[in-house]
Amino acid sequence: xxxxxxxxxxxxxxxxxxxxxxxxxxxxxxxxxxxxxxxxxxxxxxxxxxxxxxxxxxxxxxxxxxxxxxxxxxxxxxxxxxxxxxxxxxxxxxxxxxxxxxxxxxxxxxxxxxxxxxxxxxxxxxxxxxxxxxxxxxxxxxxxxxxxxxxxxxxxxxxxxxxxxxxxxxxxxxxxxxxxxxxxxxxxxxxxxxxxxxxxxxxxxxxxxxxxxxxxxxxxxxxxxxxxxxxxxxxxxxxxxxx
Amino acid sequence: xxxxxxxxxxxxxxxxxxxxxxxxxxxxxxxxxxxxxxxxxxxxxxxxxxxxxxxxxxxxxxxxxxxxxxxxxxxxxxxxxxxxxxxxxxxxxxxxxxxxxxxxxxxxxxxxxxxxxxxxxxxxxxxxxxxxxxxxxxxxxxxxxxxxxxxxxxxxxxxxxxxxxxxxxxxxxxxxxxxxxxxxxxxxxxxxxxxxxxxxxxxxxxxxxxxxxxxxxxxxxxxxxxxxxxxxxxxxxxxxxxx
DNA sequence: ATCTAGACATTGGACGTCCCATCTCCTGTA
DNA sequence: TACAGGAGATGGGACGTCCAATGTCTAGAT
Numbered sequence: 001x002x003x004x005x006x007x008x009x010x011x012x013x014x015x016x017x018x019x020x021x022x023x024x025x026x027x028x029x030x031x032x033x034x035x036x037x038x039x040x041x042x043x044x045x046x047x048x049x050x051x052x053x054x055x056x057x058x059x060x061x062x063x064x065x066x067x068x069x070x071x072x073x074x075x076x077x078x079x080x081x082x083x084x085x086x087x088x089x090x091x092x093x094x095x096x097x098x099x100x101x102x103x104x105x106x107x108x109x110x111x112x113x114x115x116x117x118x119x120x121x122x123x124x125x126x127x128x129x130x131x132x133x134x135x136x137x138x139x140x141x142x143x144x145x146x147x148x149x150x151x152x153x154x155x156x157x158x159x160x161x162x163x164x165x166x167x168x169x170x171x172x173x174x175x176x177x178x179x180x181x182x183x184x185x186x187x188x189x190x191x192x193x194x195x196x197x198x199x200x201x202x203x204x205x206x207x208x209x210x211x212x213x214x215x216x217x218x219x220x221x222x223x224x225x226x227x228x229x230x231x232x233x234x235x236x237x238x239x240x241x242x243x
Numbered sequence: 244x245x246x247x248x249x250x251x252x253x254x255x256x257x258x259x260x261x262x263x264x265x266x267x268x269x270x271x272x273x274x275x276x277x278x279x280x281x282x283x284x285x286x287x288x289x290x291x292x293x294x295x296x297x298x299x300x301x302x303x304x305x306x307x308x309x310x311x312x313x314x315x316x317x318x319x320x321x322x323x324x325x326x327x328x329x330x331x332x333x334x335x336x337x338x339x340x341x342x343x344x345x346x347x348x349x350x351x352x353x354x355x356x357x358x359x360x361x362x363x364x365x366x367x368x369x370x371x372x373x374x375x376x377x378x379x380x381x382x383x384x385x386x387x388x389x390x391x392x393x394x395x396x397x398x399x400x401x402x403x404x405x406x407x408x409x410x411x412x413x414x415x416x417x418x419x420x421x422x423x424x425x426x427x428x429x430x431x432x433x434x435x436x437x438x439x440x441x442x443x444x445x446x447x448x449x450x451x452x453x454x455x456x457x458x459x460x461x462x463x464x465x466x467x468x469x470x471x472x473x474x475x476x477x478x479x480x481x482x483x484x485x486x
Numbered sequence: 487a488t489c490t491a492g493a494c495a496t497t498g499g500a501c502g503t504c505c506c507a508t509c510t511c512c513t514g515t516a
Numbered sequence: 517t518a519c520a521g522g523a524g525a526t527g528g529g530a531c532g533t534c535c536a537a538t539g540t541c542t543a544g545a546t
Contacts, residue, residue: 019306019528020334027338034345043497054530056299059498063262063303064310068335075498076538084339084350089332091263092311095270096327102277107327110417117418121364174353175360261499286526297501302528318527319509 022061025051027070030081041071041079084174086181093181094188101192105241108189112230112237115182120226122167122175124219129169135215137165142204142211149200156187162207166214190233193240265304268294270313273324284314284322327417329424336424337431344435348484351432355473355480358425363469365410365418367462372412378458380408385447385454392443399430405450409457433476436483 026047035041044062048055062079065071072082093111100107145158160183164176206229213222269290278284287305291298305322308314315325336354343350388401403426407419449472456465 024334027334031338031341031345036342036345045497048530056302056531057529060303060306060529062498063307064331065335067307067310068331070335070338073498074538076496076536078497078538081342088307088311091267091270092308092313095274095313098274099279099324102274102279107417110415113413113415114418114421117365117368117413117415118361121368122360124367125360125364170356170360172353172356172360174350175357178357288526291501299502300500303499305527316527317509319507319525321509321526 019061022051022053022057023064026058026061026065035081037081037083039081041081043078084177086177089181090184090188093185097185097189098192101240103241105237108193109234109237109241111182111185111189112233115179115186116227116230118179118182119163119166119229120223122170123214123222123226126167126169127214127217127219127222129171130214130217131169134165134169137168138162138211138214141165142208145207146204149204152200155200155203159183159203159207162211166210186233189237193233193236195236262304265294265296265301266307269301269304269308278324280324280326282324284324286321327420329420332424333427333431336428337435340428340432341435344483346484348480351436352477352480352484354425354428354432355476358422358429359470359473361422361425362406362409362472363466365413366457366465366469369410369412370457370460370462370465372414373457373460374412377408377412380411381405381454381457384408385451388450389447392447395443398443398446402426402446402450405454409453429476432480436476436479438479 026041029047029050030041041047042050044055044059047062048058051058062071062073066073066082067088069082069085069088072080074080097108097111100109141158141162145155145162148155148158160180163183164180167176167179170176206225210222210225210229213225269284272290272293273284284290285293287298287302290305291301294301305314305316309316309325310331312325312328312331315323317323340351340354343352384401384405388398388405391398391401403423406426407423410419410422413419449468453465453468453472456468
């Protein structure tokens with residue numbers, strides 16, 4: 001399974017296409033050999049030989065695949081087919097947000113909007129599938145958050161957990177990961193634009209309100225309260241953009 | 244929670260950290276210098292010198308940033324801050340789907356589910372913001388699709404356009420891009436599992452039905468019809484997985 | 487017999503150098 | 517004025533060399 005286009009007329013294909021072909025070549029190799037998550041890939045040298053390109057070149061593609069969450073690279077050990085994760089997306093999107101903060105913060109606002117749209121748009125579907133067990137899990141998370149708030153500890157871990165469990169009924173790991181990405185980007189933007197003194201009690205209460213609406217299966221109210229959840233940062237973003 | 248804290252041995256972390264630090268280093272450099280979309284980055288050699296790493300090493304990071312849509316690399320000309328695009332995500336996600344098709348197609352199903360959840364979950368918000376102009380645009384797209392169907396031409400371009408315009412009222416480029424990613428992944432999965440003879444008229448009619456519900460601002464009906472939209476491929480996926 | 491420390495092979499990480507491919511821009515000619 | 521072609525700059529790629537991290541295996545001590 002070689003990059004067939006190389007033998008014929010390399011010049012006809014743009015460099016970008018060749019680079020992309022190498023990446024898909026490696027992915028095809030994984031699929032052709034029936035490698036599964038956790039299985040080891042050939043070594044860099046072997047790949048270099050089999051694909052007929054230099055080791056540096058294959059390394060560039062491997063780094064890209066690593067960034068895309070396709071493979072996992074372990075120094076001194078080998079390379080393996082990775083379980084999916086979107087972590088790479090976070091840095092790219094955060095960069096976008098920071099970049100846009102310099103003019104009008106439009107993209108940062110869009111990032112917030114995406115998270116808001118995802119959360120308030122999908123909560124209805126989640127409520128449809130909500131079981132008592134899910135509600136119990138949510139309550140447990142909220143109690144942990146309340147404990148932390150009383151001790152003056154930071155809430156972000158509990159916050160993340162709450163939002164993850166909110167959409168657990170959808171039973172879709174991929175979607176949870178995706179929403180987690182936007183949670184993280186949200187948080188980074190929040191940190192970047194600087195926050196005033198955080199009111200732990202208020203923050204906890206906001207989440208209790210959301211929990212209550214969800215537990216009562218009131219889709220409209222839950223959706224509205226989730227929207228509210230983002231009003232604060234939107235205001236601050238506008239201030240920063242105006243300045 | 245697949246994203247954040249996977250169990251990681253300390254040394255592997257450091258290796259990852261250096262690579263990641265280089266990437267963020269380049270992004271910081273862009274931000275520090277006030278570079279904007281379209282502006283040129285320093286040359287590879289300059290970056291190599293300024294960041295104190297070898298050119299090959301910096302190239303690996305640059306390729307990653309290119310894959311993440313942060314920069315655009317033009318052979319023989321230079322590197323530039325890129326407008327955001329998620330196109331890189333597509334290949335990674337498609338790989339996931341193809342990989343999962345070999346056992347139970349779970350991830351492929353999740354990918355479909357994500358698109359379905361996004362579309363049917365967000366249509367309500369879109370309808371809230373729908374204007375007559377948006378409806379007119381949608382109708383125009385549908386008429387173009389119908390024309391193509393009558394000529395026996397492939398519909399996928401019109402299909403993509405229809406779904407893009409469906410969420411245009413949300414006025415969020417980022418979200419449109421994101422949904423476009425899942426549209427493309429959906430299509431690739433569709434092609435990968437093989438489709439029976441496509442019924443152009445039926446396909447067009449399905450879209451007309453969705454259009455009608457949206458134009459009438461019937462959120463529930465629109466959401467339901469969007470859900471239906473995916474029933475076919477889900478069935479086929481289950482067949483493939485069972486085989 | 488068991489445990490541990492250290493040697494060892496394997497593998498990825500980083501770098502330098504050389505040459506090729508491609509682009510833009512400028513110059514010269516018709 | 518317009519077009520063709522060259523010059524220079526920049527990214528693309530290939531080796532070769534050495535460094536660093538990791539897991540394994542073995543020898544020695546207990």
